[in-house]
Amino acid sequence: MKCLLCMVENETHSHLFFNCAYSRRLWERLKPMALLNSISNNWASIISGVTNRPAVNKIWSVIQRLVFGASIYFVWQERNMRYHQHKVREVDVLFDLIVETVRMKVRGLNLKSTNDVIKASGIWNFPISKNVKYQDTVKELNGLNFFNDDHS
Ligand SMILES: [Zn+2]
Numbered sequence: 001m002k003c004l005l006c007m008v009e010n011e012t013h014s015h016l017f018f019n020c021a022y023s024r025r026l027w028e029r030l031k032p033m034a035l036l037n038s039i040s041n042n043w044a045s046i047i048s049g050v051t052n053r054p055a056v057n058k059i060w061s062v063i064q065r066l067v068f069g070a071s072i073y074f075v076w077q078e079r080n081m082r083y084h085q086h087k088v089r090e091v092d093v094l095f096d097l098i099v100e101t102v103r104m105k106v107r108g109l110n111l112k113s114t115n116d117v118i119k120a121s122g123i124w125n126f127p128i129s130k131n132v133k134y135q136d137t138v139k140e141l142n143g144l145n146f147f148n149d150d151h152s
Contacts, residue, residue, distance in 0.1 A: 004082040005075070014043045016075060023075045025091045030098060033123055034067040035060050059111065059120045066105050070098040099124070 003011040005022035018027035018041040031037055039049040050068050053061065074094045081087045107126045111117045121128050 004079050011079075016079065017043050017046075017072060018075075022091060023071075026075065026094055026098075027071060029091075029095055030067050030071060033099075034064045036064055036067070059106075059114070059116045062109070063102065063106065063120060063124070066102045067098065070101045074098055074101075 001011050003009050003015055003020055005016070006020050009015055009020065016023060018024045024041050027041055031039065036049070039046055046068065050064050074097055078089060078094060081089070103124050103126050106120070106124060111128060113128050117128060120126075
């Protein structure tokens with residue numbers, strides 16, 4: 001069966017994710033936003049570069065998994081919509097849907113304002129509570145020992 005996204009090549013798993021001209025354009029727009037520039041468009045290298053890494057709760061690790069998961073979800077949904085409903089959406093439409101999905105999920109997290117979180121909030125445009133920032137600053141100041149006169 002021909003791929004419904006590009007209508008050129010045969011539909012295989014590795015073609016859809018993300019060697020297809022359509023899905024590759026999508027994935028390549030998302031990669032820099034997830035700091036995944038070093039990862040290719042090949043399924044096996046994405047798996048080893050994103051999901052086979054130890055699950056750490058660092059913001060970029062979370063964003064990379066969300067971007068990957070949402071990309072698979074929406075590419076497969078697009079393929080099925082074309083197959084069943086003959087509806088076609090442009091790459092830009094899927095891109096916006098994925099960005100909004102990831103943003104909504106990240107907004108739901110309870111994030112501390114680390115440098116990574118501040119950088120991610122700039123790229124993904126999610127708010128960091130000013131209150132949280134303030135609390136962290138107070139905690140940091142409380143952690144300093146102002147009464148230690150022993151500088152040896
Ligand atoms: Zn294709």
